[in-house]
Amino acid sequence: MGKALIIGCGGVASVAIAKCCQNSEVFTEIMIASRTLSKCDALKEKLQPSTKTIIHTRQVDADKVPELVAIMEEFKPDVCLNLALPYQDLTIMDACLACGANYVDTANYEAEDTDDPAWRAIYEKRCKEKGFTAYFDYSWQWAYQDKFKNAGLTALLGTGFDPGVTSVFTAYALKHYFDEIHYIDILDCNGGDHGYPFATNFNPEINLREVSANGSYWEDGHWVETKPMEIKREYNFAGVGDKDMYLLHHEEIESLAKNIPGVKRIRFFMTFGQSYLMHMNCLQNVGMLGTTPVEFEGREIVPIKFLKALLPDPASLGPRTVGKTNIGCIFTGVKDGKERSIYIYNICDHQEAFKETGAQAVSYTTGVPAMIGTALVASGVWSGAGVYNVEEFDPDPYMDMLNQYGLPWVVDENPVLVD
Ligand code: NDP
Numbered sequence: 001m002g003k004a005l006i007i008g009c010g011g012v013a014s015v016a017i018a019k020c021c022q023n024s025e026v027f028t029e030i031m032i033a034s035r036t037l038s039k040c041d042a043l044k045e046k047l048q049p050s051t052k053t054i055i056h057t058r059q060v061d062a063d064k065v066p067e068l069v070a071i072m073e074e075f076k077p078d079v080c081l082n083l084a085l086p087y088q089d090l091t092i093m094d095a096c097l098a099c100g101a102n103y104v105d106t107a108n109y110e111a112e113d114t115d116d117p118a119w120r121a122i123y124e125k126r127c128k129e130k131g132f133t134a135y136f137d138y139s140w141q142w143a144y145q146d147k148f149k150n151a152g153l154t155a156l157l158g159t160g161f162d163p164g165v166t167s168v169f170t171a172y173a174l175k176h177y178f179d180e181i182h183y184i185d186i187l188d189c190n191g192g193d194h195g196y197p198f199a200t201n202f203n204p205e206i207n208l209r210e211v212s213a214n215g216s217y218w219e220d221g222h223w224v225e226t227k228p229m230e231i232k233r234e235y236n237f238a239g240v241g242d243k244d245m246y247l248l249h250h251e252e253i254e255s256l257a258k259n260i261p262g263v264k265r266i267r268f269f270m271t272f273g274q275s276y277l278m279h280m281n282c283l284q285n286v287g288m289l290g291t292t293p294v295e296f297e298g299r300e301i302v303p304i305k306f307l308k309a310l311l312p313d314p315a316s317l318g319p320r321t322v323g324k325t326n327i328g329c330i331f332t333g334v335k336d337g338k339e340r341s342i343y344i345y346n347i348c349d350h351q352e353a354f355k356e357t358g359a360q361a362v363s364y365t366t367g368v369p370a371m372i373g374t375a376l377v378a379s380g381v382w383s384g385a386g387v388y389n390v391e392e393f394d395p396d397p398y399m400d401m402l403n404q405y406g407l408p409w410v411v412d413e414n415p416v417l418v419d
Contacts (some may be wrong), residue, residue: 001026002378005077005101007062007092008084009034011202011315011359012106014043015367016083016374018357019405021051026375028053031075033060034078034084038232046358063090077101077235083367085203086136093155102153106160106366107206108251110136115292126316131223134419135209138389145387155387160366160375161346162188162268163252164390165402166329167365168369169344169409170256171395175329177342177411180262181333185418186250189271190238192323192350192361197277199312203363205304206227208249209291212284217267218250218257219353224248231276233269233418238410239347245269255389262333283307321325321350321360330415342415343415346407356406365407372401 004027006017013034020027028409030053038056051060056075060067062084071097072080080093082105089109096103114135127133136162141328142156148155158164165175166186174181190201215226222400250268257266283289290303328345346365371388378384382393390398401408 001028002078003029003031003075003097004332004374004378005031005033005072005075007033007068007080007082007088009036009039009043010083010365012370013083014108014315014368015353015359015363016081016370017043017367018047019368019376021047021053021055022405023371023375024052026379028351029052030059030069031056032060032075033071035059037317041328043245047119047232059258063093065094065098066200068092069098072096072099072101078283079104079374079378081105081370083370085206087112089141093141096153096155097147099146099152099155100151100308102377103148103155104159104370104377105157106164106239106370108136108137108157109140109172110206110209132225132249133214134216134251136251136253138254142387153386154377154382154384156373156377156382158252159369159389159390161327161369162186162250163255164366164369164373165346165407166327167252167256167389167391167411168258168333168395168398169329171391171393172399173329173342173344174260176397177340178333178335181260181331182262182264183330183332184256184266185330185370186234186266187237187245187326187330187345188269188329189235189237189240189243189245189326190362191237191243192273192321192325194317194321196317197275198315200314201317201360202314202366204308204311204366207290208280208283208304208307209250211270211272212280212289213245213249217247217251217265218263219265235418236416237271238345238412239324240326243271244273245271252389254353256391259391260391261400263306274354300317315359318350318354318360321354324349325361325365326408327365330417332417333353340388341414341415341417343412344409345412346402346409348407353406361383368405368407369398369402370400375401379416397409
């Protein structure tokens with residue numbers, strides 16, 4: 001039915017591409033284009049023998065619009081799935097506009113160079129106006145609304161697990177269980193153990209920046225900001241057990257606050273073990289999470305990039321990670337005048353994910369919904385000219401595909417709430 005260009009060939013992409021190959025009716029042809037061609041070729045070699053989807057590969061620097069345009073002009077994709085890094089969101093959106101391709105991603109735009117004075121001026125104004133200090137926010141991509149509308153193209157933002165599935169769970173809860181949702185708690189639990197004292201489950205640079213930043217939540221129409229890891233709760237997760245979880249800023253809070261009418265509070269919690277937190281605090285204290293280049297023995301290095309080179313590659317964690325993830329949302333609101341709460345979640349097993357795709361559950365839980373969002377756009381089930389977050393579309397076909405493609409979900413109508 002359609003042609004998809006997939007940018008990036010890391011942990012998440014390897015799962016999304018494997019899943020596209022299981023859905024050859026929609027994905028008749030794909031092109032994998034990333035910085036390191038050998039990774040694209042290796043994945044093609046692994047997947048091509050057992051799929052009808054025709055796979056092509058190319059090398060690309062996705063920071064460069066002309067390189068992207070050249071590939072799109074040659075391949076003529078219906079849709080482009082961006083699974084590189086959030087730094088490349090805007091260049092890939094520009095190339096899609098230039099070539100008439102729909103756009104899909106899993107993470108909102110973040111500037112790579114946060115010391116750039118032009119970027120900083122806009123960032124500081126936004127911090128003051130909106131009240132949260134995360135380096136990433138939706139304003140950059142929402143600003144493309146008119147461009148996509150005028151071009152008659154769809155940009156679908158944030159179709160990973162969180163954001164992505166958590167946002168679709170919200171739309172589903174609103175459609176089938178509530179007249180109005182008042183409280184949303186998004187709980188992201190990773191009960192996996194990889195056996196290393198310290199490693200990150202996805203790109204270390206993105207992961208460590210997110211976790212070491214201030215937390216924040218949405219309440220009564222405004223942001224409340226907290227210090228990193230200031231708010232801690234304990235929760236007993238189905239399939240995992242008791243875990244400590246900490247309140248973080250997270251990007252779907254921003255879009256859900258805009259798109260869910262009547263919502264009073266949205267919080268996001270993620271579980272962390274003591275070993276992870278101890279290492280992260282120590283690395284932060286010694287400056288290893290810094291993004292500003294420092295002079296070392298005659299050359300400049302960026303501390304967090306150097307740290308990335310020392311840490312285990314997230315892709316290498318797959319074979320050694322055991323345990324499960326449990327990610328979902330607890331909703332409280334009203335239906336027919338009565339208050340009710342429900343909890344929708346998915347449990348994913350690291351080893352089962354690895355057996356199927358060669359990647360652990362964190363990549364799996366992101367890669368599957370990346371394929372689903374792209375398939376719904378490519379097949380026209382989700383359509384509309386403009387820039388959309390996933391909760392703005394009908395959740396039902398997405399929820400069906402989660403069951404079909406390996407992320408079955410559960411609705412608990414009597415959940416334990418988070419205080
Ligand atoms: P990885 O670092 O494993 O993969 C990123 C890939 O992008 C690599 O193949 C890398 O190339 C490639 N890449 C990086 N820069 C460029 C560039 N300039 N041009 C071309 N290719 C480039 O990251 P993940 O797979 O873990 O994450 C992918 C995305 O998914 C990220 O945006 C992340 O934020 C998002 N994510 C979203 C989640 C969600 O639930 N919504 C959860 C987890 C991740 P190379 O192989 O050469 O390094």
